[in-house]
Amino acid sequence: MAHINDHYLKLKAGYLFPEIGRRVREFTTANPEAKVIRLGIGDVTRPLAPAVLKAFHEAIDDLGTTENFHGYGPEQGYDWLINTIIDKSYKPLGVELKTSEMFISDGSKCDCANILDIFALDNKVAIGDPVYPVYNDTNVMVGRTGEADEKGYYKGIVYMPFTEANNFIPDLPKEKVDIIYLCFPNNPTGTVASKEELQKWVDYANANDAVIFYDAAYEAFITTPGIPHSIYEIEGAKKCAIEFRSFSKTAGFTGVRCGLVVVPEAVMGTTEQGEKYSFNKLWNRRTSTKFNGASYPVQRAAAAVYSEEGWQQTKEIIDYYMDNARIIREGLQAAGIACYGGVDAPYIWLKTPAGLSSWDFFDKLLQECHVVGTPGSGFGPSGEGYFRLSAFGDKDKVIEAVDRIKKKWGK
Ligand code: MLT
Numbered sequence: 001m002a003h004i005n006d007h008y009l010k011l012k013a014g015y016l017f018p019e020i021g022r023r024v025r026e027f028t029t030a031n032p033e034a035k036v037i038r039l040g041i042g043d044v045t046r047p048l049a050p051a052v053l054k055a056f057h058e059a060i061d062d063l064g065t066t067e068n069f070h071g072y073g074p075e076q077g078y079d080w081l082i083n084t085i086i087d088k089s090y091k092p093l094g095v096e097l098k099t100s101e102m103f104i105s106d107g108s109k110c111d112c113a114n115i116l117d118i119f120a121l122d123n124k125v126a127i128g129d130p131v132y133p134v135y136n137d138t139n140v141m142v143g144r145t146g147e148a149d150e151k152g153y154y155k156g157i158v159y160m161p162f163t164e165a166n167n168f169i170p171d172l173p174k175e176k177v178d179i180i181y182l183c184f185p186n187n188p189t190g191t192v193a194s195k196e197e198l199q200k201w202v203d204y205a206n207a208n209d210a211v212i213f214y215d216a217a218y219e220a221f222i223t224t225p226g227i228p229h230s231i232y233e234i235e236g237a238k239k240c241a242i243e244f245r246s247f248s249k250t251a252g253f254t255g256v257r258c259g260l261v262v263v264p265e266a267v268m269g270t271t272e273q274g275e276k277y278s279f280n281k282l283w284n285r286r287t288s289t290k291f292n293g294a295s296y297p298v299q300r301a302a303a304a305v306y307s308e309e310g311w312q313q314t315k316e317i318i319d320y321y322m323d324n325a326r327i328i329r330e331g332l333q334a335a336g337i338a339c340y341g342g343v344d345a346p347y348i349w350l351k352t353p354a355g356l357s358s359w360d361f362f363d364k365l366l367q368e369c370h371v372v373g374t375p376g377s378g379f380g381p382s383g384e385g386y387f388r389l390s391a392f393g394d395k396d397k398v399i400e401a402v403d404r405i406k407k408k409w410g411k
Helices: 006-010 016-030 050-063 079-093 108-118 133-142 195-207 279-290 296-305 308-334 358-369 395-409
Strands: 102-105 125-129 157-161 179-183 211-215 241-246 259-262 268-270 276-278 339-341 347-351 386-390
Touching: 006 133, 016 358, 050 296, 050 308, 079 102, 079 296, 102 108, 102 279, 108 133, 108 211, 108 241, 108 259, 108 279, 125 133, 179 195, 195 211, 276 279, 296 308, 308 339, 308 347, 308 395, 358 386, 358 395
Parallel strands: 125 157, 125 179, 179 211, 211 241
Antiparallel strands: 102 259, 241 259, 268 276, 339 347, 347 386
């Protein structure tokens, strides 16, 4: 009989969002009349920008013609998309990248997981707490960890708490690590890091020959001037950082699927013999072996996000969500509930009222207000006592949800 990957059995709970879905389904089956408002998973609700939709349609029509038919594209993505992203999204930040340093994918969740393929198992990994669960769980799945302790910390991983006490910017690891996951604007806390703060991480990485995995999936939601949109705005980052970006939240592509990874040629690791080797070469090798490229219509739609019209329309949708974030933040504050984030990110991180545990608050909010959010403890032990609300809902529903919360919990 084939032997399973036993490392999967170390995972303590099911993946967070399916578990929330299960509880919500149970509640709605028992209470079919309840008008449930979902502000749990960060899933977009606005339609695609018209210019993006048009490009998508046109690309599909191309596939119905002999002249413009497209079969396999480059595994790394079409140059016309890569160069558009470099010109429109990185150059304005003062960041120069080569076409060969960017890889288009079918989404950032897979990229954040797949990147582990090109790193040896004996690398020491540092992960935030709370954190986007994919970083932690994929390290468990590949066998980099031991079992979890009673709190939920896996042996072998260095956890970096994001707390009120450190303003949700973790301290540098006390021990030497080889890989550091950073996500700013942060999921789940919605907080951001300044250039000075990121500089400390880049300096640490360069001094310790470590690699930073920088998840910038929410960079388009930054509103405060001066907050970096890319790790490459930080001096020295091109020598030590791999950046992940996503069209999911930026352009409403959660159902379309498109993301990208930047692996600068200067990011190096060592071979077993101690020779330097470029991670760009390895990622390129992996990509061409295990991936056949994001689909042509998806890449055409993604390129249209950066047309003048496309970006204007996309920005309006981002502003719509950020107005929702303001409504949630101000509503919670008016109700006397302490909260963070929601200024440069579409997530609001609130302290559960009355000292409730995250899951107790989840159940109460669902049963008494018919509002779904995400329990902070689902993102890691330091998330206990916190709760995340997403700003990706319809505005009228967001207003209604905040009203219900205020009525129930307002002082
Ligand atoms: C979230 O709610 O944290 C995200 O939507 C999950 C994801 O991007 O996969």
